[in-house]
Amino acid sequence: MMDSFSIWADIYDDIYADITEDINFYLLQARHADGPILELGSGTGRITLPLLNAGHDISGLDVSKNMMDSLIRKIDKLNKPVKGEFVIGDMAYAGNLFEKKFKLVIVPYRGFQSLLSSSAQEQCLVGLRNILDKDHKVIINIFTPNLEMFDQNSNMTYKTKIISNPHSGEDLSVWHRTKISISNQTLNVDIKVETSQDGSIDKIRYAPFKLRYIYPYEAKYLFHYCGYEIVDLIGDYDGTPYNNPSQDMIWTIRKREIYYA
Template identity: 35%
Template sequence: MNEYDRADAAFYDHVHRGLRDDVQFYVEEARKAGSPVLELGCGTGRVMIPVAEAGIPIVGLDRAPAMLAIARQKVAKLSAETQRRIEIIEGDMRSFTLGRRFDLITIPFRAFLHLLTSEDQRQALGCIREHLSDDGRLIFNVFDPRLDIIAAHFGSLGTAVKKQSEFVHPDTGHRVLVWDSRQYDPGRQMLESYFIFEELDDEGKVIAKTYSPLILRYVYRYEMQYLLELCGYRVEALYGDFQRGPFRYGGEQIWVARRAAEKP
């Protein structure tokens, strides 16, 4: 699995500040559950905190201490009532033991793709199933691989670097440019990305660079469905967007799966 260090974590919220649709979706699903929710891969609390602010108790689990440190800083600024609804735990989604079960477990923003082997995926789904209540739901989203994009970025890591975005450094006030190079390995179903953060001074000169690698293992629709069924889940819905529209090739795979009574 990937590990975010302090530099990656510090920039994470700025890089992903445009994400909104998924937050409302997960808040709505948490309201339906109406009981404590477990979020795996909670990171800096981008989804976890809005769920708590909506009045739902939530447990956030992540294996990256640097990300959790930022989450705790953000939680400390919330109202006392909201803080009481949040529990943060450092742990690995493949092997955690909480001693309780949940009606809803979520894995937002493609965090499932950080599981880089079939064994990792099965271990995580097995551990999640043990923490779901009878007929409890697992909801998560991953991207649906597009063959044209895979072909365009085959073996291109380091050769095609593209500016992704820019933001203002939270500490120095300087501009930070975000560059991205990526490649797909269709044989291994791996997406390797390499992010470069360039901090500029007032004259536009680069005064600091931060490098951040990221590896994801993407999954295809029926591969994911079979994996869920194999690990003791019953697929209830597959959406193509966060407005719960039908699945469409090349968009999102948003899975809603219930804990089956028995594993096959």
């Protein structure tokens, strides 16, 4: 039986082909880091591959074997030397899965929110402290919960976007239905992807996923509790300061020294 992450390996590249606004941001952060980079939730390589192409020493972790297999096939086609490791595993245990120290750890595009409990998020952050270089940064992207999210009818399917491919003439229509658990702060999302050409639907694919939503002050407390200080919080990849209507929270944090009496 395939898990939801494995199902996603078949559709991820198609439905996120239009998400490119964060790539230059991570390329810039990688240049500043000037050392080993770890991407948590590397998926099929949307961020990993541009960083590899730019010559950076990047390692990746993903829980899905199918997603990782897809990424490795793409890396092989690059025909470039690869210094990093690519590991299949749960990011909650990332701190135990690598031996090298990293100057930059990135968790792009809501990947951190695939950890579905506060305890799993704490475990990830505390464990990461073991594999951070003395001079380091951790960058975590989280979406901001908003009223529109809670107003959705859980029995309705909403069309979120249409992606047109000018080369094939195909259109991808992406639909989603979301059920919210207030007590667990989780979103249970069913995605439907329709492939059509000339108005005729050729293929329909489905994939579920879950995310845990996090409020801004909750995230701030979580980072502090796990031994980090806040370096920066922005609301867009052009550096716009964060404010509540922003779609994203892009946190930059670093390990702080903890002294025990």
